[in-house]
Amino acid sequence: MSLTERITRIVSQPGRGLLASDALGNVHRLDPDLKLVASSGATSSAQAPAGAPIFAMALAGQWLITRDKLGTISRWDADTLRLVDRLDAAATSDQSLLMEGEEPSPTMVRGIGVWNGKVYLSNGYFQLVVLDLETFAVDRLQPWSPEFARLEWFCTDAPDVQAVTDRSGRVYIGSLDTLDFPVVSQVDSSNIHRLLYDGRHHRFWATLDGGTGQHRNIRNGVATVGLDGQVLERSLFARNDVEAMAFSPDFRKAYVGGFDGELLIFDNTSAELRIERRVSGFSHQIFDCAVDDTGAVHVLTQDGEIASFDPEGGFLNRLAYERQCAWDIRPVPGQSGRFAVATDDGAAVVDVVERFPGHPSLHLSGHDTDGSGFTRRVLPTADGWYGVAWPREVLRVTDDRRTWSVQLPDIVHTLALSPDGTRLLAACNSGGVELDAHTGRVTDRIGELPSSAWVSGYLPDGRRLLGTRNGILRAYDGAGAVTWEIDLGGYPKRLDVFGDRIRVTGSGGAKEYLADSEKMDRQFVELFDNTVESATLIDGTLCAVSYGMQLGAFDYATGELVGFVEDLPDFAKCIASFHDSTGAPVIVVGGRGGFLRLYALDRANPGQVLRPLRELWLPRTPAACSFEVKAAADGAGIR
Missing domain, CATH: 2.40.10.480 (Thrombin, subunit H)
Incomplete structure (x- = not known):
């Protein structure tokens, strides 16, 4: 028996291994050696409609609670993996607050809070849903404040207070019982995917996707936050989203990973943030992690692979998912x-x-x-x-034969070919790297960018384009001088050039610019x-x-x-x-x-x-x- 669908989330089930959800809405149990021992069913992508991916899971005693991308909420028997309750995404809402004909929005919210016999999570309309854990009856439905905030994580482990995060970098500290959160702390500028209570130092740890101030969309990582909402310290090691975090059972270590593709092991024996080890070589970007009761660390990557490590980062086993x-x-x-x-x-x-x-x-x-x-x-x-191969390779294949391959110093995001076919421009975390298209030899480097280069391109006149994570697009002449600069208003993912027209996709939709212009020409969002x-x-x-x-x-x-x-x-x-x-x-x-x-x-x-x-x-x-x-x-x- 093997997994046929991509795993999307994992949680530890003490004494039994891992519980995992997949891209078609199924749940599974893996033993500590990552062997599949039980599954809920066999939802197929050939079905119409197929199940939706599950991105939020919480283990609450005998129950496994899940939420899929549309906001469908389910309760499963954690022992048999039998589905017990299912709340439809469209119906589980306060209809009086909706527009006529409004449908639930697909969202990747990850958090489910369980506290005092109640379940707390966000539905597909950005409303807070409170369920009774024993009966799974809807106890309460209400908007959050500020309205339409996308609630991302619930932390119920700290004494005396509970905390909630959202996708705008806020941490709310207060009471889930009364839904009163007098402390609202702006910890980041973007998603806080995880907020965990550190029982060793009586504080929270928060993942940071965006960074703040001078570091916004340049450097991010994790922060420690007091129970009063004050940011104590930041460790800004990342150049991309930070998705996963877990503590060792004794809180002596913290494990953090994200889209840079490294697992960072923090020494948490003292209060200061200190990275002890880095584990690299993953097949993809890190999406989730869980620590079991033996201290083994299980890391899920975006491609559905799971790899297990000992507490010091030594490799133990992997799923070998196809x-x-x-x-x-x-x-x-x-x-x-x-x-x-x-x-x-x-x-x-x-x-x-x-x-x-x-x-x-x-x-x-x-x-x-x-x-x-x-x-x-x-x-x-x-x-x-x-092509560009994860994480740092640029390669050339001719007639089904690899002609050359070059390893660049840092993660490569995109690649562009010059109009005359003689040059390649790679966008890397360390800047722009230009290569001879025939040999792969590095011929030029463009550094001193405001942040990591995420997109690259060429204008018809041969000028080179580099767009950075913090949304700055520049054109460079042959000598490396900047001839044009424009603020994209958000991070780019891809760039294509059509004559003098430049199309950029990313944050804020699809946008088009005319070369050397001072403003955006079109936007589709x-x-x-x-x-x-x-x-x-x-x-x-x-x-x-x-x-x-x-x-x-x-x-x-x-x-x-x-x-x-x-x-x-x-x-x-x-x-x-x-x-x-x-x-x-x-x-x-x-x-x-x-x-x-x-x-x-x-x-x-x-x-x-x-x-x-x-x-x-x-x-x-x-x-x-x-x-x-x-x-x-x-x-x-x-x-």
């Missing part, structure tokens, strides 16, 4: 209907096949699985492709609840996908939203478009799990502008991991 993701999809030059796809294990080639007019399909015609890490971006050429990953333009319609598992269609000229769906099977990462044999536009959306879904784009049908047609699921392979533990006596605290 995973897949479509990270990037781009048309192959000169080959109509052919696309290159960046995958978790290399790169794939898919062809549009249409035997009957108006019924296109995708066929997997090639799959290079020789990648040393997941391929984050792919730039296809007539004879192969360039309505209804997106999270980061926009990628966009495509076809027949006057811009379509974009978000980290909230959403697909939106916008009129390109006016920016008006004309179509919107939230039925994607998992996180969307990439999007492309083509015309079928009848001339009708078709959208391809790919993402986590390895799905490539086709949508018909029909502006003449306002009721269903985006109509799902079919899916291709790419083959899966086990993750590749090579763990390394480094001593890092790093007193990195900032008071």
Whole structure:
């Protein structure tokens, strides 16, 4: 018996191992050696609708409480994993507070609080739900203050007070019994995914996604917070989101991880924040972690892999989950209907096949699985492709043969090819690195950026573009001088250049700029609840996908939203478009799990502008991991 769907959350079940949820709404039990011993059922992605991913779990005695991405709340028997209660996401709300026809929003909130026989969590309408644990009856429904705050975590372990965090960096300290929280502390500028009580030093630890002040969107990590809400100290080790945190049973160590892909082991024997060790070599970005009653540390990465370590970071075991993701999809030059796809294990080639007019399909015609890490971006050429592989590799493949490979000093996020095909520009945490496209030799470096470089590109005149995590986009000439700068108003994820027009996706939707202009030219953002990953333009319609598992269609000229769906099977990462044999536009959306879904784009049908047609699921392979533990006596605290 093995897991077939990606694990999305883990919690420790004392004496029995781990409880885990998956991307289709199932729950499972793994023994301490990560062997699957029980499952709730067999929800299938072929079902319509399939189950939704579970991102929040809490163990409360005999019960396992879960919340899925839509806000459906369930109670399971923690021993048998039998479903006992299920509260529908749309119905579990105070209807008097909703707009007419309002539906629950898909959100990745992670927190469930259990206190004094009650269960506390946020529903799909950003209202607080209070349930009676024994009967699972709705006890209370009310908006939070401030209204529409996205509650992220509940901490009920501290004596005398309880605490709640939200996605705007606030910590609320007070009483869940009375729902009175007189202390509101602005600890971060973004998500606080975890807030844990430190029983050794009588304080909270908070994860920080954004950073504050001069460090905002530049450096972040963790903070210690007094029970009065005062920030005591910060350790700003991260350049990306911090997702996971857990203490050892005796509170002598804290384990922290996130999208930089390292597990940090903090020495918590003294009050000062001190990084003792770093564990690297994970197959993907860290998404969750749990410490069991023996002190073993179990780390979940975004691809569904789980790896276990001893308290000092020594490797014990791993799940060897067969995973897949479509990270990037781009048309192959000169080959109509052919696309290159960046995958978790290399790169794939898919062809549009249409035997009957108006019924296109995708066929997997090639799959290079020789990648040393997941391929984050792919730039296809007539004879192969360039790519970025996790975490630091830039590579060239020609005629199915690896021509060259270069390891850069830091994590690489994106890659761009110059208009003449001779240069590559990699966006890295350490800045921009330019390479000779034929040999892979590093020819130039662009440093002294305001923060990590997350996107790169080239203008038609050869100038180089770098966009940073804190939202600054600059153009550099051949000598490295800045010739243009603009504030994007948020972090970028991808950048594409079309003549003198620059399209950036990320925080704040899909945005377009004219080179050397002083302001944004267009923006497409309505209804997106999270980061926009990628966009495509076809027949006057811009379509974009978000980290909230959403697909939106916008009129390109006016920016008006004309179509919107939230039925994607998992996180969307990439999007492309083509015309079928009848001339009708078709959208391809790919993402986590390895799905490539086709949508018909029909502006003449306002009721269903985006109509799902079919899916291709790419083959899966086990993750590749090579763990390394480094001593890092790093007193990195900032008071």
